[in-house]
Structures are given as structure tokens and as C-alpha cells.
Amino acid sequence: GKALQAGTSHFLGQNFAKAFDVKFTSKEGKQEYVWATSWGVSTRLMGALIMTHSDDLGLVLPPKLAPIQVVVVPIYKTEEQLEEIRNVVDKFSGELKAKGISIKFDDDEQAKPGWKFAEYELKGVPVRIAIGPKDLEKGQVEVARRDTLEKQFISLDNVGTEVAQLLEDIQANLYNRALDYRDTHITEATDFTEFKEILDNKGGFISALWDGTEETEEAVKNATKATIRCIPQAFETPTEGIDIFSGKPAKYRVLYAKAY
Incomplete structure (x- = not known):
């Protein structure tokens, strides 16, 4: 319910130049104090981003700003299962990358799937895909969106198209949710x-x-x-x-x- 000044520009005049003795040589060859401006695009904007969108589970990042937009967490017991999952993921991963979407396949063996789910929620990754042997049999993946925490199953044939659309939906939802909050306040x-x-x-x-x-x-x-x-x-x-x-x-x- 408070205001945050961020992303602003200021005309500072010569105050800082005089305080720190910053001069330039004019066309006339004279030493004069510089006239300064300040453009405040800094870490405060990151603070505003965190406060505006996030929740008690951690960060919630708009897809257009998220360094990782989609993370894939494989669920497997054997190396053979992992390899089979990897081959399937490579196909729709290529589709998403071709659309300019950043995707990570997390096959780290040091952490279990549940730990990874919590970790990527904490980090605010917009879309999480879980896929295991049973999903392969059914020709589907489980997709979770970070903004609403809703889950759905998507056909393997449609992952590239539907996940790309889902990222656009999340972007619009976060914007409209923040805009509505501002307007109602x-x-x-x-x-x-x-x-x-x-x-x-x-x-x-x-x-x-x-x-x-x-x-x-x-x-x-x-x-x-x-x-x-x-x-x-x-x-x-x-x-x-x-x-x-x-x-x-x-x-x-x-x-x-x-x-x-």
C-alpha cells in the first residue's frame, strides 16, 4: 500500500559536480563544473518486481524477464528410463528453443524431483514440466504454471505450441493482476x-x-x-x-x- 520510486530520471544540476569536483573543459577552454543527470534504472526495480508479483513460496517472474522460462524435471528410476525421457524432451525442447524460449532439462542426480519442484518454485521459473515413464505411455506431460500453481496435462504432440501460449497467458495474467491491484488501490x-x-x-x-x-x-x-x-x-x-x-x-x- 505504499509508493516506490523507481525507474526515474533526475536533473542534478551542478550540485554533485561541485561536491566531488568533477569538471570539463568548455569550448572556450575554461574549466567548468559538469551538469549531471541521473537515470535510476537499478536494483530498486528488481525489488519492485519481487514485491509486485511474488508470494510466500518465493519469486514469481514474468516470462519475458525470467532467465529460465521452462524447466523440465524427469522422473525416473533407471538410466534407460532417463534416456527414453531425454529423447522425447529433446523433440519438444527444440520446438520451444526455435520460438526463442529458454528451457532447462534438469537431470541432476543429486536431488529428487520433489526437491527440484520446490526449488524452481522458489526461483520463480514460469513453467515446470514433469515427465516420467507413465507419462510416456500416455503420450503426455504434466505442466505446472508458477503464477497460479495450477497443473494440467498436455499431449506430447502439442507441448511446443501449448507451452508457448501458456507463457503468453502467464505474462498477461501477471500484468493484469498487478494493474488491477494498482487501480483498486x-x-x-x-x-x-x-x-x-x-x-x-x-x-x-x-x-x-x-x-x-x-x-x-x-x-x-x-x-x-x-x-x-x-x-x-x-x-x-x-x-x-x-x-x-x-x-x-x-x-x-x-x-x-x-x-x-
């Missing part, structure tokens, strides 16, 4: 009493009118610890009404929130 406040009640009991973003002055924003921050996070493009046009704190004519509709 944007609440409009019409006065300051309502503003504080929303902040204390629901959290999230608060849509409110602002008079456009730093003084008002600072006063709201001192009273509630909430600050203006952004002026959404949809809100940029002048708005009729009054600021919920100062009572002055409003210039913008903005989103307030407490930040981490």
Missing part, C-alpha cells in the same frame, strides 16, 4: 478528513486536487507523511475545484501516497 478523496482516513485504513494512492504550491504539499507531508507521487497524464488539464488541504483553487489532480 487508487481512491479519490474529496476533503482532508477523508484523505487521512484512506491513508490510515486502506493505503495505496489517493487521488486529490492540489493548488500547485510547494507550501501545500509540504504541509500535507508534515501532517500525514504522504507526498505527491506524480501528476498522471490523464490529470494534466486544469481542474475545477479546490485543494483538499488549503481550500485554494485547484490547478491539478494528483496522486498522493506514503513512500517506502
Whole structure:
């Protein structure tokens, strides 16, 4: 229910240049302090990714960002069974790789299938495929999706097509789930009493009118610890009404929130 500033850019002016004595030679041959910008695409975005999608079992990674998109866990007792499984997996593995999908065949003999299942759930691999001798007899594989933990059986003939589609479905589901969470946690406040009640009991973003002055924003921050996070493009046009704190004519509709 809090805001996280991430992926932002800032004009830093010459403050850091003066603090660290960073200069350049101008066209006129003079030493001047550099004008700096900051582009904040860093580890904080990874933190946002983890907080947005993950659960108590571990990471949940969107397929387009997952280093391993599909993991295959063979279930076998003999080397002959493993070899038979490997030959079958090589066929649909080739199909998936041809579609640009990263796939791992985990034949590590030091860990049992159950341990591997838990490990790949923890790591957030979007799709897990389990296949054993009985599955080969039935011409199928068991497919588990990380986002909903649902399992289904897919025909060996359709693995390449259906798993590729499943990855697209998972990507869309994670996006829509996060978008819905965000939208349901944007609440409009019409006065300051309502503003504080929303902040204390629901959290999230608060849509409110602002008079456009730093003084008002600072006063709201001192009273509630909430600050203006952004002026959404949809809100940029002048708005009729009054600021919920100062009572002055409003210039913008903005989103307030407490930040981490």
C-alpha cells in the first residue's frame, strides 16, 4: 500500500559536480563544473518486481524477464528410463528453443524431483514440466504454471505450441493482476478528513486536487507523511475545484501516497 520510486530520471544540476569536483573543459577552454543527470534504472526495480508479483513460496517472474522460462524435471528410476525421457524432451525442447524460449532439462542426480519442484518454485521459473515413464505411455506431460500453481496435462504432440501460449497467458495474467491491484488501490478523496482516513485504513494512492504550491504539499507531508507521487497524464488539464488541504483553487489532480 505504499509508493516506490523507481525507474526515474533526475536533473542534478551542478550540485554533485561541485561536491566531488568533477569538471570539463568548455569550448572556450575554461574549466567548468559538469551538469549531471541521473537515470535510476537499478536494483530498486528488481525489488519492485519481487514485491509486485511474488508470494510466500518465493519469486514469481514474468516470462519475458525470467532467465529460465521452462524447466523440465524427469522422473525416473533407471538410466534407460532417463534416456527414453531425454529423447522425447529433446523433440519438444527444440520446438520451444526455435520460438526463442529458454528451457532447462534438469537431470541432476543429486536431488529428487520433489526437491527440484520446490526449488524452481522458489526461483520463480514460469513453467515446470514433469515427465516420467507413465507419462510416456500416455503420450503426455504434466505442466505446472508458477503464477497460479495450477497443473494440467498436455499431449506430447502439442507441448511446443501449448507451452508457448501458456507463457503468453502467464505474462498477461501477471500484468493484469498487478494493474488491477494498482487501480483498486487508487481512491479519490474529496476533503482532508477523508484523505487521512484512506491513508490510515486502506493505503495505496489517493487521488486529490492540489493548488500547485510547494507550501501545500509540504504541509500535507508534515501532517500525514504522504507526498505527491506524480501528476498522471490523464490529470494534466486544469481542474475545477479546490485543494483538499488549503481550500485554494485547484490547478491539478494528483496522486498522493506514503513512500517506502
